[in-house]
Amino acid sequence: MYKCIWDGRMSGREMRAAYCGALLKLGQEKTEIMTVDVDCMHSMGTKPFADAFPQRYINCGIQEANAVGIAAGLSLEGMIPFFNTFGVFATRRAYDQIFLSCGYAGLNVKLVGWDAGITAASNGGTHMPFEDVGIMRNIPFMSILEPADPVAMEQLVAEAAGHYGNVYIRSARKRVPDIYESGSSFQIGGSAVLCEGTDVGIIASGIMVPEALKAAGMLRKEGIVARVVDMYSIKPLDEQCLLESAELTKALVVAQNHNYIGGLYSAAAEFTAQNYPVPIERVCVEDRFGEVGSEEYLKERFSLHAVEIVKKAKAAMKRKRK
Numbered sequence: 001m002y003k004c005i006w007d008g009r010m011s012g013r014e015m016r017a018a019y020c021g022a023l024l025k026l027g028q029e030k031t032e033i034m035t036v037d038v039d040c041m042h043s044m045g046t047k048p049f050a051d052a053f054p055q056r057y058i059n060c061g062i063q064e065a066n067a068v069g070i071a072a073g074l075s076l077e078g079m080i081p082f083f084n085t086f087g088v089f090a091t092r093r094a095y096d097q098i099f100l101s102c103g104y105a106g107l108n109v110k111l112v113g114w115d116a117g118i119t120a121a122s123n124g125g126t127h128m129p130f131e132d133v134g135i136m137r138n139i140p141f142m143s144i145l146e147p148a149d150p151v152a153m154e155q156l157v158a159e160a161a162g163h164y165g166n167v168y169i170r171s172a173r174k175r176v177p178d179i180y181e182s183g184s185s186f187q188i189g190g191s192a193v194l195c196e197g198t199d200v201g202i203i204a205s206g207i208m209v210p211e212a213l214k215a216a217g218m219l220r221k222e223g224i225v226a227r228v229v230d231m232y233s234i235k236p237l238d239e240q241c242l243l244e245s246a247e248l249t250k251a252l253v254v255a256q257n258h259n260y261i262g263g264l265y266s267a268a269a270e271f272t273a274q275n276y277p278v279p280i281e282r283v284c285v286e287d288r289f290g291e292v293g294s295e296e297y298l299k300e301r302f303s304l305h306a307v308e309i310v311k312k313a314k315a316a317m318k319r320k321r322k
Contacts (some may be wrong), residue, residue: 085314
């Protein structure tokens with residue numbers, strides 16, 4: 001399964017390096033693996049793949065919609081294309097081509113959107129996807145994954161490659177805290193319970209997972225024991241784990257580096273409302289555009305941090321006692 005090794009320290013590897021490392025390994029095992037870029041081999045970290053497999057690397061230039069069409073064509077020919085670019089361009093800009101050429105056609109394209117949410121940092125609001133999960137959730141049968149660290153990234157890339165169907169992976173590009181021990185396993189439709197608890201459930205993904213773990217430590221000092229779940233598969237959602245969390249704790253907080261509309265919060269609220277209604281609070285972007293700043297500044301600006309999770313956890317618990 002997996003072992004949580006989180007201690008607050010940053011990983012020695014960038015997420016894009018873990019991604020390309022996984023692609024290189026897959027490329028050696030499967031000749032169908034291809035990479036489709038849009039003039040971003042350096043920023044996305046795919047140059048080692050291009051060097052190793054030049055016949056299986058295509059640079060389309062800055063033509064995201066065209067690149068998706070090419071990836072769809074490659075899928076029709078039996079290849080497994082991974083299309084890489086910034087999250088805003090992988091979703092907003094190429095959405096119609098993804099919906100029709102990949103989704104409606106029932107193909108097998110892997111789309112990777114980098115600099116998820118506030119991790120776009122100094123690239124600013126134009127490059128800051130707060131809506132990408134909401135966009136992609138509306139495509140039938142689209143799987144959506146958000147790995148929290150390099151180990152999860154490597155395993156989920158392999159899972160995506162072995163799964164026939166369209167998959168969207170959103171991620172930070174650079175360094176994040178280590179969460180998992182090497183060899184941990186992940187699957188599409190899965191999740192990872194990082195802390196057990198019965199007072200409140202914290203459901204998180206991506207860069208909000210270490211913030212959730214920090215919050216759980218802060219709550220524990222006050223005698224509140226939180227269940228922390230890394231909901232790395234946003235679609236399909238691990239409904240069994242979410243149901244267990246709701247039943248055990250009777251109060252939930254959802255934390256995601258995304259607008260609350262359409263993202264993990266929406267998915268969790270929709271499911272619990274139908275199956276086991278409980279108080280559910282959110283730590284997400286509150287329907288705002290992005291802006292320029294460091295990641296730490298933006299965490300404060302949009303309240304995407306452990307202190308806010310603690311506040312919302314207490315609010316959810318207070319509501320369940322009424």
